[in-house]
Amino acid sequence: MVDTATTARPAALKPTPLTSEVAVQLINMNKWYGEFHVLRNINMTVRRGERIVICGPSGSGKSTMIRCINRLEEHQQGQIVVDGVELTNDLKKIDEIRRDVGMVFQHFNLFPHLTVMENCTLAPIWVRKMPKKDAEEIAMHYLQRVKIPEQAAKYPGQLSGGQQQRVAIARALCMSPKIMLFDEPTSALDPEMVKEVLDTMVGLAHDGMTMLCVTHEMGFARQVANRVVFMDAGQIIEANTPDEFFAHPQHERTKLFLSQILH
Amino acid sequence: MTMSEGQLAIDDIRYLQREAIAPQPPPASIVGPWAWIRANLLSSPFNIAMTIIIVLLILWIVPELLKFLVFDAAWTGQNREACIYTAQHPDVGACWPFIADRWSYFVYGSYPIPERWRVNVFFLMLAIGIVWLLWLNAPRRDIGAVYFFIVMPVCSFILLNGGFGLLYRVDTSLWGGILVTIVVASVGIVVSLPLGILLALGRRSRMPMVKTLSVMFIEFVRGVPLITVLFMASVMLPLFVPDEYSPDKLLRALIGIALFASAYMAEVVRAGLAAIPKGQFEGAMAVGLGYRQMMQLIILPQALKITIPNIVNTYIGMFKDTTLVFIVGLFDLVKTIEVARIDPQWAAPTTSTTGYVVAAAFYFVFCYGMSRYARATEARLSKADKR
Ligand SMILES: Nc1ncnc2c1ncn2[C@@H]1O[C@H](COP(=O)(O)OP(=O)(O)OP(=O)(O)O)[C@@H](O)[C@H]1O
């Protein structure tokens, strides 16, 4: 995407490059909710610039898995390594990783008491200690990129769902993340707004962002994913390139799932 | 089916408007005062009965009140003579000369007369602070908050107490009346909100020690009557502190009231925190905010906003509770009235009643004011939610 509006870009306008070749690595990761074994022996490696789509039936643990990557949920066994840093109880490291990992939620989770602009500049100003002017310039850049610069002064409650989700994406991008996590970003949206959000995500993918998306938008998976991961009952059942995954699913569970969602 | 039946069915289905209908004014039966009365006061037999009862009640009370407060009241005089039964005045109403004579005692207590300007300046500073904070469009409300929570308390203390080689020291045992009531109430208000917020956060903390301590404090204070807290503050505190450091009576009561109010405030704030959706915490954490920043920038602003009516409600309760400080020997407004009303110089049948009417009016004005403010804020917030 070429941006003609801003000529002199502040340094932070580009996503921060990953320092290591492996963006995210999950090694024998296990998680329990009380007695309930929600994630079982998860092993996955996401390389720099890879786009992973995660799908699976409801309750299979997709959200839980990607929420473990930025420590919104805690895992109990195994290792999670994000850009070379292992997630432990060290609060400093957790904050560091959260700074570099952007997340977009199903229900946007915008801050309703702040304007769109303030939503976008809050973390750069308070976490990255960026001067307000620079933060606003960057926010404006990303709002332009998600095609809603004219809404900057409004409150989230005044926007449509699709617009809110694009603000949420812009808010995450303003921190120049190394990795972006998406948890069903389009499933709370009315059908006519799904496309505008997906288009934004496709644009991001083309820019080389490392992305993990939980989504059932199979068109999106075909278009941008390097790999589709299918989960069921807290386990990774199958992973493959999108073409192979959709054309020749191997596992019975995958076949059943695909037959249900592809009609 | 005959031909005409079929035709009928089709005519039922088809419709085409030929002419637009222009708007008409509403019929007289649904507008105007008479319609309002019918709709609101006389809509059902029960409503009619209630209306009649309440009208009778008003007709009974209001004239009596007016008679006592205005028509039969004594307006001038130097002493009890003005307010006693006489042949010309078989019914005696309110004894206003008593209030006029003792007004400065009700306001300042025994605060030395030449120093009373200091109290007036304090009242003025407080009024400025309140208006600055509560008036939502006031300029620089952030400075207003610093003024209200830091500058004003310090200045007020120096001003009222004296000392520091600046002003002649006025012992707190001389303070009294509205001054004491306002000082106790405003210290309670200023201290209880921040302390209550800390306690509420402590109660939700994941650190077991912090949590246990907060819960114990809140539950203990809430489980004990204010009178007991005041007694403990004034009787038990000196047991732990050597005599020469023993804080003075007013300070002890202030600490008692402030702690008491904080416990209640903590529960109010906790309810507000509980109303904030989990997604707000997650959104804040996901952009990398630490705990303090998350609370300060995202959670508390939203939680306090929805809690304003309850916060004010707590303030109203506390404002009225301040009068209990009389049991530890302080002279608040009610206590000064108590003292003045038994003064033989003003011994008259209605002296006491008049004094209590004044106290009631004073509390009512302040509490009703707070209540109105809370209502206005609520209305503003519900409007903001609809945007
Ligand atoms: N906080 C929690 N406490 C206990 N169990 C939970 C908790 N959160 C999720 N679970 C359970 O863990 C399982 C996995 O949940 P998760 O939200 O990860 O599923 P999901 O694959 O994202 O499903 P969906 O497609 O419905 O979002 C579910 O069975 C859910 O009931």
Ligand SMILES: [Mg+2]
């Ligand atoms: Mg989910």
